[in-house]
Amino acid sequence: MLHVAEAARVSVATVSALINGTATVSPELSHRIEQAIRDIGYKRNAIARSLKMGTTRTIGLTVPHITNPFFTDVVSVIQQAFDRAGYAVMLCCTDEDLNTQDDQIKLLLDRMVDGLIVARVGDGAILKRIVDDANVPVVLLDRICKGVDTDAVVLDNQRAVFDAITYLINLGHRRIGYITGTSDISPMHDRMAGYREALHAAGLPIAEELIRFGNFHEIDGYNATMQMLSSHDRPSAIFSANNPMVIGTMKAIRDIGLSCPEDISVACFDDFPWSDVFQPQLTTVAQPVQAIGEQAANLLLDRLAGNRDAPPRKLLLKGRLMIRNSCRPLGAMAQSVSA
Amino acid sequence: MLHVAEAARVSVATVSALINGTATVSPELSHRIEQAIRDIGYKRNAIARSLKMGTTRTIGLTVPHITNPFFTDVVSVIQQAFDRAGYAVMLCCTDEDLNTQDDQIKLLLDRMVDGLIVARVGDGAILKRIVDDANVPVVLLDRICKGVDTDAVVLDNQRAVFDAITYLINLGHRRIGYITGTSDISPMHDRMAGYREALHAAGLPIAEELIRFGNFHEIDGYNATMQMLSSHDRPSAIFSANNPMVIGTMKAIRDIGLSCPEDISVACFDDFPWSDVFQPQLTTVAQPVQAIGEQAANLLLDRLAGNRDAPPRKLLLKGRLMIRNSCRPLGAMAQSVSA
DNA sequence: AACGCTAATCTAAACGTTTCGATCATGTCA
DNA sequence: TGACATGATCGAAACGTTTAGATTAGCGTT
Numbered sequence: 001m002l003h004v005a006e007a008a009r010v011s012v013a014t015v016s017a018l019i020n021g022t023a024t025v026s027p028e029l030s031h032r033i034e035q036a037i038r039d040i041g042y043k044r045n046a047i048a049r050s051l052k053m054g055t056t057r058t059i060g061l062t063v064p065h066i067t068n069p070f071f072t073d074v075v076s077v078i079q080q081a082f083d084r085a086g087y088a089v090m091l092c093c094t095d096e097d098l099n100t101q102d103d104q105i106k107l108l109l110d111r112m113v114d115g116l117i118v119a120r121v122g123d124g125a126i127l128k129r130i131v132d133d134a135n136v137p138v139v140l141l142d143r144i145c146k147g148v149d150t151d152a153v154v155l156d157n158q159r160a161v162f163d164a165i166t167y168l169i170n171l172g173h174r175r176i177g178y179i180t181g182t183s184d185i186s187p188m189h190d191r192m193a194g195y196r197e198a199l200h201a202a203g204l205p206i207a208e209e210l211i212r213f214g215n216f217h218e219i220d221g222y223n224a225t226m227q228m229l230s231s232h233d234r235p236s237a238i239f240s241a242n243n244p245m246v247i248g249t250m251k252a253i254r255d256i257g258l259s260c261p262e263d264i265s266v267a268c269f270d271d272f273p274w275s276d277v278f279q280p281q282l283t284t285v286a287q288p289v290q291a292i293g294e295q296a297a298n299l300l301l302d303r304l305a306g307n308r309d310a311p312p313r314k315l316l317l318k319g320r321l322m323i324r325n326s327c328r329p330l331g332a333m334a335q336s337v338s339a
Numbered sequence: 340m341l342h343v344a345e346a347a348r349v350s351v352a353t354v355s356a357l358i359n360g361t362a363t364v365s366p367e368l369s370h371r372i373e374q375a376i377r378d379i380g381y382k383r384n385a386i387a388r389s390l391k392m393g394t395t396r397t398i399g400l401t402v403p404h405i406t407n408p409f410f411t412d413v414v415s416v417i418q419q420a421f422d423r424a425g426y427a428v429m430l431c432c433t434d435e436d437l438n439t440q441d442d443q444i445k446l447l448l449d450r451m452v453d454g455l456i457v458a459r460v461g462d463g464a465i466l467k468r469i470v471d472d473a474n475v476p477v478v479l480l481d482r483i484c485k486g487v488d489t490d491a492v493v494l495d496n497q498r499a500v501f502d503a504i505t506y507l508i509n510l511g512h513r514r515i516g517y518i519t520g521t522s523d524i525s526p527m528h529d530r531m532a533g534y535r536e537a538l539h540a541a542g543l544p545i546a547e548e549l550i551r552f553g554n555f556h557e558i559d560g561y562n563a564t565m566q567m568l569s570s571h572d573r574p575s576a577i578f579s580a581n582n583p584m585v586i587g588t589m590k591a592i593r594d595i596g597l598s599c600p601e602d603i604s605v606a607c608f609d610d611f612p613w614s615d616v617f618q619p620q621l622t623t624v625a626q627p628v629q630a631i632g633e634q635a636a637n638l639l640l641d642r643l644a645g646n647r648d649a650p651p652r653k654l655l656l657k658g659r660l661m662i663r664n665s666c667r668p669l670g671a672m673a674q675s676v677s678a
Numbered sequence: 679a680a681c682g683c684t685a686a687t688c689t690a691a692a693c694g695t696t697t698c699g700a701t702c703a704t705g706t707c708a
Numbered sequence: 709t710g711a712c713a714t715g716a717t718c719g720a721a722a723c724g725t726t727t728a729g730a731t732t733a734g735c736g737t738t
Contacts (some may be wrong), residue, residue: 001694011718016696023697026716041472046449047390048694051723056386058429058450066405066415067612076405079432083443088450090397091430093418104422110385111397111427133380218612250616273406273557277589278617340724350688355726365686387724390693 001044007036019044050112059300060108062092062101063119063141064216068244069272070287071119074141077293078117085301087114094120096181096216102126109136115300117141122185137303139296143186144314151299153292153315157187160285160319161194161241162201164267167283167321168237169202172330173265177235179224179245181216191241191269210235214245221248229256229264236330237265243272246282265327281324288317340383346375358383389451398639399447401431401440402458402480403555407583408611409626410458413480416632417456424640426453435520435555441465448475454639456480461524476642478635482525483653490638492631492654496526499624499658500533500580501540503606506622506660507576508541511669512604516574518563518584520555530580530608549574553584560587568595568603575669576604582611585621604666620663627656 005012010029017023018033025033036042050056059082063071079089090113092104101118105126108116119141121127131138131148140152168176178195181188192211199206210228214220221240225248228235240246246268253260260266260280271286295315302310344351349368356362357372364372375381389395398421402410418428429452431443440457444465447455458480460466470477470489479491507515517534520527531550538545549567553559560579564587567574579585585607592599599605599619610625634654641649 012695013697013718013720014716017717020696024716029717043449045390045451045694047386047395047451048723049696051384051386051390051693051725052695052697054723056450066418067411072406072411075430076432079405079430083431086446088429088431088446090427091414091418092422092427093415107425107427110382111395112384112386244612247612247616254616272613273583273586274611274613274617277586277593278613278619278621280617282617351725352688352690352727353686356687359726361727362687363685368687384724387693388726390695390723391725391727393693 001042003040004033004036004042007040008032055114056112057086058088058090058111058113059115059117059304060090060092060105060111060113061117061119062094062104062108062121064094064096065244066091066093068216068242068270070243070270070289073289074119074293074296077290078297081294081297081301087304096120096185098122105130115139115304117296117300119143120185120187121145123147137300137308139300139303141292141296145186149312151303151313153295153299153317155187155287155292155317155319157190157319158194158197160321161191161239161269162198163194163319163321164239164269164283164285165195165198166202167323168239168265168267168327169198169204171237171265171327173235173237173327174204174330175207175210175233175235175237177210177212177225177228177238178241179212179214179221179238179249180241181245182213188241195239214248216242216244218244218248218251221245222252223248225249225252226256229253229258235264237267237327240266240268243268243270261326261328265330267327271322275322276324280326282326283324284322285319286322287319291317340381342379343372343375343381346379347371394453395451396425397427397429397450397452398454398456398643399429399431399444399450399452400456400458401433401443401447401460403433403435404583405430405432407555407581407609409582409609409628412628413458413632413635416629417636420633420636420640426643435459435524437461444469454478454643456635456639458482459524459526460484462486476639476647478639478642480631480635484525489651490642490653491651492634492638492656494526494626494631494656494658496529496658497533497536499660500530500578500608501537502533502658502660503578503608503622503624504534504537505541506662507578507604507606507666508537508543510576510604510666512574512576512666513543513669514546514549514572514574514576516549516551516564516567516577517580518551518553518560518577518588519580520584521552527580534578555581555583557583557587557590560584561591562587564588564591565595568592568597574603576606576666579605579607582607582609600665600667604669606666610661614661615663619665621665622663623661624658625661626658630656 001012001015005015015033018025018030066072082089090108094101115136116138120143128148131150138150144152144154180192183189183192212224214224238249240249258264267283269285271284275282275284340351340354344354354372357364357369421428429447433440454475455477459482467487470487477489483491483493519531522528522531551563553563577588579588597603606622608624610623614621614623
């Protein structure tokens with residue numbers, strides 16, 4: 001900018017005024033400055049501007065795994081929304097690890113992001129501090145964090161799983177395997193609550209050996225399914241509380257020589273683009289990803305626009321059971337077993 | 340930092356020296372400074388640091404669509420690699436649009452990223468300028484751009500499709516539909532070349548009505564497939580040059596009342612996690628996503644580490660045909676047709 | 679006692695913007 | 709003609725760091 005000012009024989013203040021339109025500049029000087037900008041190929045240094053202005057027009061976004069189709073979609077929507085608003089997005093993947101997440105949030109704050117969208121956080125001590133210090137607005141995604149009182153958009157996880165399990169029960173299933181992630185993360189906790197609630201409401205016992213914990217990855221789903229299917233009294237249906245793990249479930253079913261839905265019914269949380277193309281077409285709980293992403297972006301953009309003092313807003317969205325053909329009725333079979 | 344210095348009764352230079360370890364600070368002052376940092380809760384301002392140092396420890400990454408599983412995986416690998424190296428990643432999605440891409444690259448450069456990984460770029464004028472001005476190192480991904488001489492990691496697309504089409508030909512297929520994205524983008528161009536080369540090598544004619552252009556999205560694959568299947572002389576196999584479009588192909592086959600592979604064989608570019616779980620298990624060309632992401636990250640990190648003057652390095656990786664059960668031999672059927 | 683050497687610390691100038699208040703020319707009004 | 713409002717332009721301080729070079733103190737040599 002200094003060079004531009006010199007070349008145009010004006011002060012830097014005038015150049016800045018022209019660029020930002022913050023003051024009127026005479027046509028003559030305007031012309032000289034524009035010429036100089038072109039000649040030199042000047043580009044404003046956004047870092048210096050950020051330093052002076054105290055805003056980077058950048059937000060931070062952390063998700064557990066971008067390869068999980070739910071997060072892929074949400075990230076995509078959020079990125080588009082902020083792109084439209086002229087913001088850049090810094091993306092971090094936490095690998096479901098609390099320490100990693102805290103580190104990455106620190107990394108983002110170091111870089112002076114103007115706001116933060118944090119997906120699926122555990123009870124991070126850092127996060128609590130951040131929100132309390134209230135330097136930047138934070139939106140929680142997919143998770144409400146006890147003690148952290150801030151904007152959030154989450155799914156009614158318990159209800160969604162309740163509906164799915166109830167559907168299986170109505171099909172005649174009595175022994176329903178449940179594969180979940182570690183339950184220190186609230187969606188996992190709430191989904192499990194939905195499972196228990198549905199069994200309870202139907203007057204069914206809860207068999208603890210049918211509940212398996214994994215670490216969100218395909219291999220965990222595989223192992224959990226293998227264990228359940230190897231038992232003498234195996235379940236007639238399996239519900240997986242996340243999407244990557246259900247791939248493991250399907251592979252285990254295949255490897256053990258069974259088939260879905262003939263031998264065993266399967267359903268899972270989170271829809272994916274292929275779900276109704278291949279066989280079996282998987283019955284899933286679909287989250288409204290578009291709405292989730294947009295709402296989260298809107299909440300944050302609203303804060304960034306200056307609405308800092310409004311009380312925290314919690315948005316609770318509803319999941320939708322996408323019934324396809326991976327679950328079959330168990331009427332006849334249930335009778336023959338009990339006979 | 341000023342406050343810390345005052346509280347510790349030292350100069351800011353000493354504080355800086357301690358924080359960065361750039362000079363020895365006596366134990367006594369160290370202790371006072373550390374105490375002050377804790378008391379005040381001081382955090383270094385990375386923006387000011389970037390301004391002074393001329394480096395942001397941030398890189399920019401642009402991809403066409405993060406929802407395309409190939410790019411999802413690559414983004415994930417790259418993000419991890421830079422996270423390990425202490426860099427942040429700014430992510431942009433260009434939606435396959437050249438203007439969007441140029442805008443986003445400008446956005447990233449404005450923010451003074453230290454380097455850039457650009458996936459699947461067209462012949463962007465901006466990109467050429469950027470690389471020529473050589474302010475920041477650039478790595479091209481999935482694409483070599485004529486006239487832009489910089490580091491790149493790409494697949495041998497022509498060879499990969501040649502292998503896939505040859506496989507179909509060896510199964511007895513003679514009329515093979517080909518669905519591609521707009522061919523101004525080099526992978527699409529090269530893949531098409533592989534298709535033509537394979538037909539040519541087998542002495543088969545190229546039926547232009549079997550080549551359909553789409554815009555990379557599911558709906559385009561759907562429409563293209565519908566058109567081909569509605570003709571009186573429909574193909575016995577379809578190859579889709581990208582992954583989202585093959586979903587459309589499968590849906591069109593289903594909607595028109597045919598089934599794969601019984602009535603029509605299908606294969607496509609890019610593997611995905613579900614490919615061997617459901618039926619039909621799709622035959623695909625798998626790219627070595629892990630290697631691609633890592634190599635790209637390494638090339639850029641090497642430049643960032645100071646190796647600026649090395650000549651541009653082009654890495655050419657090989658695809659791998661993953662043969663599953665979505666393509667069936669056509670021997671008997673071909674005879675009955677020709678009879 | 680004068681000197682030089684080393685280690686610790688500080689002063690002040692940069693980095694590239696924005697912006698407040700000052701300056702200055704010009705035209706208007708009494 | 710003098711006072712004054714208006715509009716355009718500028719000078720300089722500030723944002724929070726890093727760092728080159730200056731300063732100071734302590735200590736061993738001669």
